[in-house]
Every structure is written in structure tokens, then in C-alpha cells.
Amino acid sequence: MPRPLRVAIVGSGPAGIYAADALLKSEVAAEPGVSIDIFERMPAPFGLIRYGVAPDHPRIKGIITALHQVLDKPQIRLFGNVDYGTDIGLDDLRAFYDGVIFATGATADRALSLPGIDLDGSYGAADFVSWYDGHPDVPRTWPLEAEKVAVLGVGNVALDVARVLAKTADELLPTEIPANVYEGLKANRAKEIHVFGRRGPAQAKFSPMELRELDHSPNIEVIVDPEDIDYDEGSITTRRGNKQADMVAKTLENWAIRDVGDRPHKLFLHFFESPVEVLGEDGKVVGLRTERTELDGTGNVKGTGTFNTWDVGAVYRAVGYLSDKLPKLPWDIDSGTVPDEGGRVVQESGEHLQSTYVTGWIRRGPIGLIGHTKGDANETVKNLLEDYAGGRLHTPAAPDPEAVDAFLAERDIRFTTWDGWYKLDAAEKALGEPEGRERVKIVEREDMLRASGA
Structure with missing residues (x-):
């Protein structure tokens, strides 16, 4: 029986989660299945929804509810507090996954x-x-x-x-x-x-x-x-x-x-x-x-x-915001984006960088509202799946999900999980309860890691 399609998504903001959702809704999700790991440099997920939306905008933060439902799916794992380029690189990801989608957004x-x-x-x-x-x-x-x-x-x-x-x-x-x-x-x-x-x-x-x-x-x-x-x-x-x-x-x-x-x-x-x-x-x-x-x-x-x-x-x-340059990926210095065609990363030679994709602001720049990233993610995932069906994805050396855990453990990288987010979420809500507030954010990284049980 063929193994599931293994995809890594770098970035757990709306763009990355929408890409995961598109993968889960595809025909491939039914047979042979998909297995998705999301890597996030912050200890908590949700990207600019958590760290870029004003605190007096609960209506926009309500989008987290929909994103939460996606991350609850058993085919998805979250690795928080893992920084691409420092803790894990492109070659590492290619060893574990058939495809890699970068959805790192723009924060500067x-x-x-x-x-x-x-x-x-x-x-x-x-x-x-x-x-x-x-x-x-x-x-x-x-x-x-x-x-x-x-x-x-x-x-x-x-x-x-x-x-x-x-x-x-x-x-x-x-x-x-x-x-x-x-x-x-x-x-x-x-x-x-x-x-x-x-x-x-x-x-x-x-x-x-x-x-x-x-x-x-x-x-x-x-x-x-x-x-x-x-x-x-x-x-x-x-x-x-x-x-x-x-x-x-x-x-x-x-x-x-x-x-x-x-x-x-x-x-x-x-x-x-x-x-x-x-x-x-x-x-x-x-x-x-x-x-x-x-x-x-x-x-x-x-x-x-x-x-x-x-x-x-x-x-x-x-x-306006500006994306950070990503190691090992081509870069358009004028637009502050990774060059692409339909989400496929394009090298200076004009050829696609095999099995490597972008979506969201790192792809098209910091324009449009949050909802616009959904169509962007759908296009990127569609082309990834076309490459998969056409046999154009590379074959990872270690596609077993446990290989990722072993890799992080060997390098002593403290990471948070989706279960850890539930613990952090509960801790923040407990801080807000005595004051009649929905939550009070935990700020220090070490405190976030401790509350998450990293």
C-alpha cells in the first residue's frame, strides 16, 4: 500500500493553515492520504493573527476559530519554536518530505x-x-x-x-x-x-x-x-x-x-x-x-x-511589511518575495526548484486581506498535487514521521506541539479569568515553552 504524501509547511499563520486545509480537502487526502507537519518559529501558532492584529479587534481574531478546526485534524502535526534556517534547513526538510511549502509571511x-x-x-x-x-x-x-x-x-x-x-x-x-x-x-x-x-x-x-x-x-x-x-x-x-x-x-x-x-x-x-x-x-x-x-x-x-x-x-x-529572506531560496530583492510560478519556486535559471513551493505574503507581498490568502493557498496546493501526480516530486530519504522527532531530539531543539498549544491557551485564559478577561497573553518565550510543556 502506498504511503501518504508527506508535506512540510513552514509558517503557521493563515497562509500556511489554509494550505494544510487545501491538502486535506484534496482527493489525495482520501487515497493514499496526506501527512502534514507545520513548522513555526514562535512557540504558539497563528502568525500575524496572534502577533499582528490589534488587541481590540476580536472580530478578526475570531478567524482563529476556523484555523483551530484545521489544526485539530489528526493528519497535521505542529512543531513550534522551530526556526527555519537555524534549527532546520531546506536539505533537512527534503530528507523527510515529498514537498515543502513556505508560508512565512512578512513581519518586518x-x-x-x-x-x-x-x-x-x-x-x-x-x-x-x-x-x-x-x-x-x-x-x-x-x-x-x-x-x-x-x-x-x-x-x-x-x-x-x-x-x-x-x-x-x-x-x-x-x-x-x-x-x-x-x-x-x-x-x-x-x-x-x-x-x-x-x-x-x-x-x-x-x-x-x-x-x-x-x-x-x-x-x-x-x-x-x-x-x-x-x-x-x-x-x-x-x-x-x-x-x-x-x-x-x-x-x-x-x-x-x-x-x-x-x-x-x-x-x-x-x-x-x-x-x-x-x-x-x-x-x-x-x-x-x-x-x-x-x-x-x-x-x-x-x-x-x-x-x-x-x-x-x-x-x-x-x-507596508517586508518578508525576511529565506536561506537556500531564490529572492527578489525589489519585491521582497520568493520568485514563483503558480506557487512553484522559480530559480534564477528559470527552472522550478523541485518540490518547493510558496504561498501567502512571502509569495505575493503583503497585500490584500487575510481571506485573500485562501485562494493563494489553493493555487499553490493544486500545483503541488499536479507535480505529485506527474511524478515530479523528489523522493525523501526518511519519510517516516518519527524521523522528524528523532532529528529534533538529536539537536536538542525544544519544540511545542498542538497539544502544547491547548496547554498554553488554558494558561492564558486562567490568567485572564480573575480580571473577567478572556485571556492575558504570556509574553516571555521561556514562559510560553514552560506553559506548553515543551
């Missing part, structure tokens, strides 16, 4: 080339998100001394950063934030948050629901300048063809015509302001310089030669 901040961007008080949004989400590999404290703060970017991450900065610590206390984050936010001095976009309302990348949620806080007054509500022919075309863009524009229009209220924290959404320099004194941020832009008829903008200076003491850039 994309660079922004501006004078002054490296000043003290200039931060990447991804680093701040990792801090307030209790990532074990970042510092436990965050400097929050600035009373006026700039956020560069008009996507959902920019909204998350602005909202967390503008809310009070007590507003966020009912969420899963750990104690160090609550104490840090209690010391936050920010009273004015300024979000900057170089184009207009029709080009903003906010999702309508995320945008509207800004206005739900009793402490945040959202302010839009009526002069920033402007559309050209390209903008009108965008609104007509994109329901979400139209809803965002309507929300911004409504905010622009209303009277400014008396909520204590002000959150300004600025459009047609292109950042040109972060201003500093004695090595620290003291302001931001922008150039006023105007629409050119196509939905794009051009500079007007008019400049504005904004009195801010900190700048957060939320201009």
Missing part, C-alpha cells in the same frame, strides 16, 4: 527613504505592533513620551497604530494585552495623532469597518479637514468600480462636514500631504515636513511646491 517594516527617518522617536509600525501584541522577541517597554504623533500611511495598520496610540490604557484593558503593555500605555502622553496620506480619500487603503471603528471610542475625536475632500476623474472611476473605496470616501465626507466635538484625544486624518522630511534636534524627532499634493486627473498626485511643518514628537511609518 518596509523601509521609507526620508531624511531624518532614523532619528530617535522615528519608529516602524510593525515593531510597535509586535510590542503591543506581546511578541516574545521584542523589548518589554516602548517610549510613549510624545504628546503629538505622526503616522505615515493610510492602510489598516496605520489605523491600528493610530487607534492604539489614541485610546486610553483602560479602554484596552479588557483585551488580551499583557501587563507590561497595559503599564506602558498608562504612561502614554499622546493627545494628538496625525495620520498622513499623500493621495486623496478615494485612494485610501482603509477597509470601511476598520475606519468606522475609529469613531467608536468615547475618547477619540476623529477630524477630517473639508479641504482634503477632493476627487478627480480617476478618483470617481475608482469609487464607481470599488464599493469599499466608495464607502470609505463617504465616511470621510461625513466626518469632514460635522462639528468638532470635545472628546479628549484628537485623531486627524490628513490627505494630500506627502512626507518629505522628519525634522530633528539633538538627534530626536521634533517635527515632520510635508509637501501639499494635488490630483492629476488619473487618481495620482503631483507636488504643488507648498510645504507644511507639523509639530510632532514621534513618527510611525506604516508603509
Whole structure:
């Protein structure tokens, strides 16, 4: 009887779990069967759902429920706290598996080339998100001394950063934030948050629901300048063809015509302001310089030669995430992705790297919503299965699942399991129970490993 198809997935975020789900739903899962091992460098699964979504977004975190059901399947094993490139390499994986799918996502901040961007008080949004989400590999404290703060970017991450900065610590206390984050936010001095976009309302990348949620806080007054509500022919075309863009524009229009209220924290959404320099004194941020832009008829903008200076003491850039280069895989330095064709990794020679695949943000860059990764995973898995049916996958030397456990044991690698996640999950919920909270995140890696029974 033929053995099951053995597949390794590197990364346990939505992209990786969706790929596992697609494998389990395939005809191959029935005969001869599939056996899937997921490797995750963090002690806990779920990737950016756990470490990249703002804590006051339980609706998005609810996706974990669906992902949980996939990881509960007996054909899947989880190896957490195992770092690709350090603990296990591509040659090792090829020894154990017929195919390898990389779904490592994107967690670093994309660079922004501006004078002054490296000043003290200039931060990447991804680093701040990792801090307030209790990532074990970042510092436990965050400097929050600035009373006026700039956020560069008009996507959902920019909204998350602005909202967390503008809310009070007590507003966020009912969420899963750990104690160090609550104490840090209690010391936050920010009273004015300024979000900057170089184009207009029709080009903003906010999702309508995320945008509207800004206005739900009793402490945040959202302010839009009526002069920033402007559309050209390209903008009108965008609104007509994109329901979400139209809803965002309507929300911004409504905010622009209303009277400014008396909520204590002000959150300004600025459009047609292109950042040109972060201003500093004695090595620290003291302001931001922008150039006023105007629409050119196509939905794009051009500079007007008019400049504005904004009195801010900190700048957060939320201009996109960037994936880490993966050892032994080809790399497109411009896009920050692994070159591929339909999920098949493509080498510099133009040939496919046998039995090696990518899905999610490491494949197409950090664009789209979480749900978009499902179609991406389906395509990658479809091509993997085509290669399997066509005899194009290599034959692993040690396909027995126990060989992986032996490999990790020989190298003294402490790893967590799916059963370990249940233990960690229970420990976090127990921490939250006395305070009437769903959970309190355990932050330190060693504490996570101990709670997981690694």
C-alpha cells in the first residue's frame, strides 16, 4: 500500500493553515492520504493573527476559530519554536518530505527613504505592533513620551497604530494585552495623532469597518479637514468600480462636514500631504515636513511646491511589511518575495526548484486581506498535487514521521506541539479569568515553552 504524501509547511499563520486545509480537502487526502507537519518559529501558532492584529479587534481574531478546526485534524502535526534556517534547513526538510511549502509571511517594516527617518522617536509600525501584541522577541517597554504623533500611511495598520496610540490604557484593558503593555500605555502622553496620506480619500487603503471603528471610542475625536475632500476623474472611476473605496470616501465626507466635538484625544486624518522630511534636534524627532499634493486627473498626485511643518514628537511609518529572506531560496530583492510560478519556486535559471513551493505574503507581498490568502493557498496546493501526480516530486530519504522527532531530539531543539498549544491557551485564559478577561497573553518565550510543556 502506498504511503501518504508527506508535506512540510513552514509558517503557521493563515497562509500556511489554509494550505494544510487545501491538502486535506484534496482527493489525495482520501487515497493514499496526506501527512502534514507545520513548522513555526514562535512557540504558539497563528502568525500575524496572534502577533499582528490589534488587541481590540476580536472580530478578526475570531478567524482563529476556523484555523483551530484545521489544526485539530489528526493528519497535521505542529512543531513550534522551530526556526527555519537555524534549527532546520531546506536539505533537512527534503530528507523527510515529498514537498515543502513556505508560508512565512512578512513581519518586518518596509523601509521609507526620508531624511531624518532614523532619528530617535522615528519608529516602524510593525515593531510597535509586535510590542503591543506581546511578541516574545521584542523589548518589554516602548517610549510613549510624545504628546503629538505622526503616522505615515493610510492602510489598516496605520489605523491600528493610530487607534492604539489614541485610546486610553483602560479602554484596552479588557483585551488580551499583557501587563507590561497595559503599564506602558498608562504612561502614554499622546493627545494628538496625525495620520498622513499623500493621495486623496478615494485612494485610501482603509477597509470601511476598520475606519468606522475609529469613531467608536468615547475618547477619540476623529477630524477630517473639508479641504482634503477632493476627487478627480480617476478618483470617481475608482469609487464607481470599488464599493469599499466608495464607502470609505463617504465616511470621510461625513466626518469632514460635522462639528468638532470635545472628546479628549484628537485623531486627524490628513490627505494630500506627502512626507518629505522628519525634522530633528539633538538627534530626536521634533517635527515632520510635508509637501501639499494635488490630483492629476488619473487618481495620482503631483507636488504643488507648498510645504507644511507639523509639530510632532514621534513618527510611525506604516508603509507596508517586508518578508525576511529565506536561506537556500531564490529572492527578489525589489519585491521582497520568493520568485514563483503558480506557487512553484522559480530559480534564477528559470527552472522550478523541485518540490518547493510558496504561498501567502512571502509569495505575493503583503497585500490584500487575510481571506485573500485562501485562494493563494489553493493555487499553490493544486500545483503541488499536479507535480505529485506527474511524478515530479523528489523522493525523501526518511519519510517516516518519527524521523522528524528523532532529528529534533538529536539537536536538542525544544519544540511545542498542538497539544502544547491547548496547554498554553488554558494558561492564558486562567490568567485572564480573575480580571473577567478572556485571556492575558504570556509574553516571555521561556514562559510560553514552560506553559506548553515543551
